[in-house]
Amino acid sequence: MTQNFLLATDMIDFHHMAIQHKAQQLFTAAMNDVEKTSVAYAFVRDEIPHSFDCNARVITAKASDVLIHQTGICHAKANLLAALLRSQAIPSGFCFQHLTLADDDSLGYCVHAYNAVYLKNRWIRLDARGNKAGVEAQFSLTEPILAFPNRLEYDEYDWPGIYTNPHQPTMQMLEKAGCLQDIIDNIPDTLHEKPDLLG
Template sequence: MTVDKFLAEDLYVDFSHPLIQKKAGELFSDETSDREKALTAYLFVRDEIPHSFDIGADIITAKASDVLHHKTGICHAKANLLAALLRSQNIPAGFCFQHLTLADDDTLGYCVHCFNAVFLEDHWIKLDARGNTKGICAQFSLEKPKLAFQNLGGYDEYFWPGIFASPHPETMRMLEKASSIQDIIDNIPDTLTETPDISE
């Protein structure tokens, strides 16, 4: 299996940006194992970068460096930051997607939720750095994923299969245009048409 795509830099996973490099230098040392680096990066993004909805942020971010600079982002943006930190350490990181209700029920429709896949100890693990609040309890796990959201029965919630090397293009375009949280609520995509880079 080639993981080159999962180590690459792009517009949104901009790990050569000075802010990302500086934070990586603060979080990691050469003696730190990949497992320790992944845990440290995950806890930093999950706990120190609040989800934009949770704090009513007035700044909308998409690029990893912007998420770090403004210290906020929605799940997709936070996943970009986690991927950037890990790829800066040559740890393969990708993206996974879930079809979820935007509210506690389907009154606001559905959205594409994003979390990460990370290649550690010869297998892919799933990590959701959305941020724990209001009963959400995502955790670092090398075995069974402990994600932010379980699919609710009675609603059209499910996981899209596979691991993607790049952020969701349509959501990135939406974030670039959005100027408020309401813009995100009104315009966040609820479909995924891309083909995964790794099938599951």
């Protein structure tokens, strides 16, 4: 059931030396999977600034680039967290939300990404978007504490299920983008793929 959530891919390139080196820094042999996940989550959430929070000049997508350049949007940061965890044989996937691109719907909507991680025989959801005022995601083994709760006054909702891979249209957009404005102008707002798991 979880084997595909352990694979290295072009975007989740955990065999890259930068990720292998960071894994050696973050994890010890004495740590269990919950401890490793908590440490990796805190690192990606707090030490890798979201591209819009730091006005990034470089746009990243694949996990190794996020680590090397120390920035990424939610999708890219989710790639890095998945790569760090898969490097430790911890099954990791992706979940998606339909959210406003701005605080309101004046700029339209986007696909937001966060992670699902298989721990203690169940999937938990973790959002490493990066905390700021009004955005406070947390590590929890029980109820997900995500960066952006869906708001009834807007067309915000979760796409059901867990995906093995990142959202390909967003990955393609990020690889073409040259600046943050390109992301604002071109980030996808819909999801057509079917989930790999319905959990």
